[in-house]
Amino acid sequence: MNHEACIGCGLCMLGCPAFEETGCEVLTAKGRNRALQAGLRAAEMTELIWACTMCGYCDAICPKDVQNVAIVLALRRELWGTPRxxxxxxxxxxxxxxxxxxxxxxxxxxxxxxxxxxxxxxxxxxxxxxxxxxxxxxxxxxxxxxxxxxxxxxxxxxxxxxxxxLAMRHLDMFDLKGRVYYFVPPRLVNRAPERFYALYDAMRRRFGCETNLDLNRLARCTGMSSVQGLSGEGRDVKAAVERLLATSRAERIITCSPADYLAFRDYSGRPVLFITECVRD
Ligand code: SF4
Ligand code: SF4
Structure with a gap:
């Protein structure tokens, strides 16, 4: 855990879903690192540990290369004692x-x-x-x-x-009509932007679609993936979807993330397709 490297700049709060939902700095990577620097143990900061959706936004934007997702995982394992x-x-x-x-x-x-x-x-x-x-x-x-x-x-x-x-490398097989909104699988694009930005750029050029690569081209997420696990219990996914679509004129949404498919299908009020449903016959 390299939490000591955190300088408290707060850049990681900009797109942190935990901060967007709660407005609570202490639930962000910055807050967690401050608590660790002050000597708190995992058992004393459970709310801070479970608030994280592990979207990876903070890791991608951190100027000090603090490994925040790894820190959260290490703290969760500490809470479990001896993981199997x-x-x-x-x-x-x-x-x-x-x-x-x-x-x-x-x-x-x-x-x-x-x-x-x-x-x-x-x-x-x-x-x-x-x-x-x-x-x-x-x-x-x-x-x-x-x-x-x-x-x-x-x-x-x-x-x-x-x-x-794989789908984005086979764009010729797809039929994507109208203005579409592609929701990026956040963990992947934040963890390996060099692999995914090029694919999304190609898709945008080819189909003129909108993406949610905003905020310095870092992906923001619904936090839905963590709703599947324990960490997102009680998360307001509806509000997260509304925030992501607030300025989007997209006629329909196409995603390659099953969790986001569920989130947008249930809360966007717009047609939602999984990417493989758009393959031409
Ligand atoms: S961006 Fe990095 S250095 Fe800045 S507060 Fe967040 S974790 Fe700390
Ligand atoms: S991984 Fe995502 S949810 Fe967790 S602290 Fe970083 S930005 Fe916030």
């Missing part, structure tokens, strides 16, 4: 629990797209891979090889190609 090791298997196509359990209607279009671009579409992840437990700090993360991973949260556990990135 997670259970895994090799996989061709990792759907993730959100798609399997809450959005099974999207699976056929995902499998069709994956097969058409030459990947195996066998679904082998019958059991949960444990990525939500990684987010909770209940397990020590381990890495497993996979072909295609459909949910950005599963990339906590699997090394594979992210479905959304």
């Amino acid at each position: 090791r997670s259970r895994h298997e090799q996989a061709d196509l990792v759907l993730g629990c959100t798609l399997r359990e809450r959005l099974p209607e999207l699976i056929p279009s995902i499998r069709r797209f994956v097969q058409r671009i030459g990947y195996r579409a066998d679904v082998t992840d019958a059991d949960c891979c444990g990525s939500l437990d990684v987010e909770r700090g209940a397990v020590v993360p381990t890495r497993v090889r996979a072909g295609v991973v459909c949910d950005p949260i599963c990339l906590e556990q699997y090394d594979g190609e992210f479905l959304g990135a």
